[in-house]
Amino acid sequence: NAGVMQNPRHLVRRRGQEARLRCSPMKGHSHVYWYRQLPEEGLKFMVYLQKENIIDESGMPKERFSAEFPKEGPSILRIQQVVRGDSAAYFCASSPSASGSDTQYFGPGTRLTVL
Amino acid sequence: DAKTTQPPSMDCAEGRAANLPCNHSTISGNEYVYWYRQIHSQGPQYIIHGLKNNETNEMASLIITEDRKSSTLILPHATLRDTAVYYCIVRSFYSGGGADGLTFGKGTHLIIQP
Numbered sequence: 001n002a003g004v005m006q007n008p009r010h011l012v013r014r015r016g017q018e019a020r021l022r023c024s025p026m027k028g029h030s031h032v033y034w035y036r037q038l039p040e041e042g043l044k045f046m047v048y049l050q051k052e053n054i055i056d057e058s059g060m061p062k063e064r065f066s067a068e069f070p071k072e073g074p075s076i077l078r079i080q081q082v083v084r085g086d087s088a089a090y091f092c093a094s095s096p097s098a099s100g101s102d103t104q105y106f107g108p109g110t111r112l113t114v115l
Numbered sequence: 116d117a118k119t120t121q122p123p124s125m126d127c128a129e130g131r132a133a134n135l136p137c138n139h140s141t142i143s144g145n146e147y148v149y150w151y152r153q154i155h156s157q158g159p160q161y162i163i164h165g166l167k168n169n170e171t172n173e174m175a176s177l178i179i180t181e182d183r184k185s186s187t188l189i190l191p192h193a194t195l196r197d198t199a200v201y202y203c204i205v206r207s208f209y210s211g212g213g214a215d216g217l218t219f220g221k222g223t224h225l226i227i228q229p
Contacts, residue, residue: 004158006137033216046217056215091158098215100147101166102210106158 004107019079025094137203140184145208151167152199
């Protein structure tokens, strides 16, 4: 059973460009969570999605960031007009349900570097 | 979700048991205790979780006190590859109301000494 997959693993963008990060959840998981880890800091929750729905985006920056989880295909975290402060590791996790008794399993992350 | 307190760092000799404490004195009855670790800059790795009873799996044991206000993660025979930051996280059984994302604190940096 393949784990959570993220791609690309490393992404370099220049200021003002767009970054698209992809997350394929584990088989059978329909709940996806995105987290961000700034350099030398802890992981911070960004957004929680189910298929075609954003359930909780309380941790998402108000501007330039968006997320989707279409009926078919991976979840996408999109960052428009990137700035240097967006440089971070972005992790995706998935779970079979939203219950606290169901474990969130994490992917290897995408390391975004903004030049 | 309840807040957790962990020591910032610990050392353990290779081959010995590593005991990582966590305080969660404000935990409520419907909240689970989860442990994850992050090795260098890899994705967090799930270790174990529990509600009331002690739990054991192939990686570790979780001991939860009777009043549930604290817990201990035990790695029975630590190896160099267990060097990582270990996070103790409390998570509600119920989703919604901002309880969906995991709240990671600073964790404990466990260093296994050869």
